[in-house]
Amino acid sequence: MSALLKHPLQLGLYHTLVTTHLPIRHLRISASAWTIASRESSIPQRYIGQPTSYTHQHLLRDDEITPGITAQEFRGRRHNLMSGIKKSMYSDCPHHVAVILAADTKYMTDEIPYPFRQNTDFLYLCGFQEPSSALVLESIAGSPLPDHKATVFVPQRDADRELWDGPRAGIDGALSFIGVDEAHVISDLSEYLDQYASREKLVVWYDVFRNVNSHLHKDVVSNLVTPCRNKGHAVNILQQLMHSIRVIKSPAEIQLMRESCSIASQAFVDVMRFTKPNINEANLYAKMDFEVRLNGAEFLAYPPVVAGGNRANTLHYVKNNQIVLGGDMVLMDAGCEYHGYASDITRTWPVSGRYTEAQASLYQSVLDVQQECLDMCEVGTTLDQIYHRMLNGLGQKLQDLGIVPKWMNNAELIRAAKKYCPHHVGHYLGMDTHDTPQVSRSNQLQAGIVITVEPGLYLPASDNDIPQEFRGMGIRIEDDVLITDRAPEVLTAECPKEMSLIESIMGGNL
Template sequence: MVSSGGRVLFRAASKLLPRPSWSRGCVWCQCRSISVKPGGLKPKTVPARYLGQPSPFTHPHLLKCGEVTPGLSQTEYELRRHRLASLIEAQSDRLGPPASSSTHVLIVLSHPTRYMTNDIPYPFHQNQDFLYLCGILEPDSALVLYGKGRPDKTILFVPRRDPGRELWDGPRSGKDGAAALTGIERVHSTEELGVVLKSIKGSTLWYDSSNPSHSRLHQAHVSPLLEAGAMPRPLRPLIHSLRALKSSSEVALMHEAGRITAQAFRRTMTLSLGDVDESLLFAKFDFENRLHGANFLAYPPVVAGGNRANTLHYINNNQMIKDGEMVLLDGGCEYFGYVSDVTRTWPVNGKFSTAQAELYEAVLEVQLSCLSLCSPGVSLDHIYSTMLALLGRQLKRLGIVKAGTSDADVLKAARRYCPHHVGHYLGMDVHDTPELSRSQPLQPGMTITIEPGLYIGEENEQAPERFRGIGIRIEDDVLIRDKGGPLILSADAPKTISDVELACAQR
């Protein structure tokens, strides 16, 4: 999915804390192989009931013992909170006393339930920053980190048990269930958030007050602190600097999301028989993603036939695609909190025309060159500049730009025929960690998209007639690695002309 606009510069933290020398016992089976923190509480056992989200007790086919969400353990979530505390401590040390000795309070709110009409809710989707730090999938929750100098104490707030509401909305974890699931020892009901915040009396508040993720909790519990004179510092850039660097567990989830989406593309291409409704391709793509393990689509996909491919975020997906036209499908899935974002363009009758093949090969050649640049130390902005130069050469070669055009005008033409960036960060969200600038050097563990395109509208009288009405984008998901070159997470999606035509011919 193409992204627009620049972002705030923030240098991601490259030094990660060592793994703690202790970890809590497994709350599900109390495995002897996992030790308990010296002097700490005994591990809690999970209630023998459904919680507000899957658990190893109720969903053993999804979660292993000790996991909070599929693939991610209590230890990993705890390590994330330790790393965030270290970032706060490091910033405080740079400020010097008295900031370094002050009590820091960090507040992250969940998302609320949103309603499409009256009492019918939309499917709930958690605030990714909140989810990243604790793994709780329930609405109306909050996480507070605090401590003197180093905010390494954690309090979790979750909705209280309410049989009346649970009858309609489903089970809630409650304090005991949330504590057992996450391993966080101090858990309160959400109604107690304001009282607890007042009792901490922090002198340095870290909270994103400009755009609260939960307006009701903000007004009821956090606003009194701001009205009392607290001047919050932004927390989101620090969390995003951590989210940008993926652990091996996160990479595994993203790799599976990429694999599922690639197979969905392959199976959707089998409907290439001639005239086809965009809505049918949409339904097939959605079905294949969910059938093979995705939770849902990561965003409303673009299924754009013919000239509609030149509308970058076309999501109506309700027109007929005629035999001989191409379809641009930009889609991805979410797999237990991590997403894919892939684009392929192919002829709906399964065979590229000469003009379609010419334009497609030009975009593919540029994409392959850009993929080869995906290595540590290179920025997305540098790859973007390279993309524009390469597209400019292709435009001249194809006769879309005249041979004698100056280099400056060729670059202008490249920006006109490809008005979006070469890519963006990817992770828990499609346009992930937007606080990070695309001018900063890529680091091992970052995941990005690479998605050059050429868009030639029907009304474009400057381009050769055979190319008019064609829009092509090719997008893959890429993991930056220290060694071995980039890992293409969506590599199974057919991409060469021969592979695309072969996939279209499968029945």
């Protein structure tokens, strides 16, 4: 490795190297000269490939790396991860190294990329938005965990590529902006990882079976995982520990999720007002997408379900290209992503503006069960327990509606509920829509966790066992819920679900 670049004034040398295309791949920068107090002055005075307080003053404060999340919080996240490693079964091992990769760019066809979305574990730890980067966290010799060194590897600045793809942070921009200890170009990653196999008593933390970046994954396996295994070092999966940390949301994350849920809730109201008989599902999709973006979200959090009539009985219907007839209901499952945090809402409403008697009785049954589930959302309960409450409630409602026979016992009612609601009651929510999947639904809920609660009943038109008046109906009602030390906070409370409110909105009265 070459000499250290120790002071921001020396960045003039770096600028010269970039603009004259001299080789800089071995340049290493030390963060030791850049203190927290000097962060404001060290933020690059140029575009670096993602918003900064210099280029996007309307989005970020000087102390923020991503909107709403400060550099101090990102440091705290890395500290928490290394604290978790310290508490693991490998706590007596003196050397640890964790590698987290950024996602790579996906292409729909030659030179035409899909919109880039960063690997959320990587984004959570450092806030860096560029593809094909890497973060290495390692213990410091002679210093106990959670003390560690954080090193980021980023794409080299390249005037030709930046002409096409936009500006890159480079090692100076990455180091000064995200506040790690060292920064290198990504082409140095393999050589950097070579050093670890020769160490005594090392534990490697890397998600070997989760390939988020094909090229870099091969480098990590070839230069770190395989040599370390051959030397007898332990290689441990990182994601389970990561998700156990990510599932508890900080106050800043909760505020971002409140805003995400508020934007999506208001968009639902606008879509309901926009609905009319014989409308195309695609128009409702477009209206939802338009409204969330207009009100500050970056994009929809996932491909939405916009299912009219019997199509609501296809749980992940995303074709969204049919006409919704006047007597049908439409089920919409949609949410937005706001500065990296998702919302996830489902509502079902009548295209005509009023529920029929059969639609109203089925809808109210689902709504009643959802309220029972919401009442259970407290510290110490589990998602699985709420799920069993949902099955019991739906089974009883099916019997009350005459959809299943009166003679069925409780076990048979549970089976019927599973038939007509084949999904779980909910999932964790956060940076991903189905967030932290390594956290079991049997874990007790804690304050700071956000979950969805989404009971439904799906009665296909082809099921002749169902009374005629209910066939072809599919209803789901989904809200996002923050677990607190007190009563649960329904983050999507602004999105109406009482039938009288929905009918008033569609009638132009609200």
